[in-house]
Amino acid sequence: MLYAYHCDLTPDGDGGLVATFPDVPEAITGGADRAEALAMAGDALVTALAGYVHEKREIPAPGAAAEGRELVAVPTVAAAKLALYSAMRAQGITKVELARRLGVSEAAVRKLANPDHRSHVSQVEKALRAVGRSIRVEVTAA
Structure with a gap:
């Protein structure tokens, strides 16, 4: 899934x-101009999606593109953590089970799965492989 959501200004x-x-109706913010509003929107989006994880809710899929909407992408590591959470949720994989698969402690997996904890992308990528997923980065024009 591409973790990029349409934003209305x-x-x-x-x-x-x-x-x-x-x-993601929980993500609401604003700014003095377009640039500030979009910068704030990115932060609000990540915060709202982290809330879904903390509340153990399903991460909403981005809707279809619509004219007049901006596309706001979730940063790479945050998107990878959301994908990990979604895969674990869909497959019923517990943090204990993921720790066993990775050969690490449950505490390490708790940090890795926490959207608010800073993790290195390679660690999240390894965890994604352990749940049968992979990450692909796409670079587009700004």
Whole structure:
């Protein structure tokens, strides 16, 4: 799954813009201009999706593209952690089981699976392979 979500920017009445995500309604923020609103939108999106993990909810899939919407991508490591969480959830793999597969402690897996904990992408990539997934990075024009 491509972890990039469509964002609506609408005027807020004070000359700024409000950023919302139809697929992740918890992610709401704004900014004084387009650039600031989009920067804040990226942070709000990651925070909202981390909330889904903490609440043990399914990560929503991004909807179809629509004209007039900005596309906001989740940063690479955060997207990899979301993919790991989703794969574990779908397959019923516990943190204890993933730790066994990786040959590490459950505490190490808890950190690795925590969206708020900084992890190296190679560690998350190894965990993804242990649950039958892989990561692919796509570079596009900004």
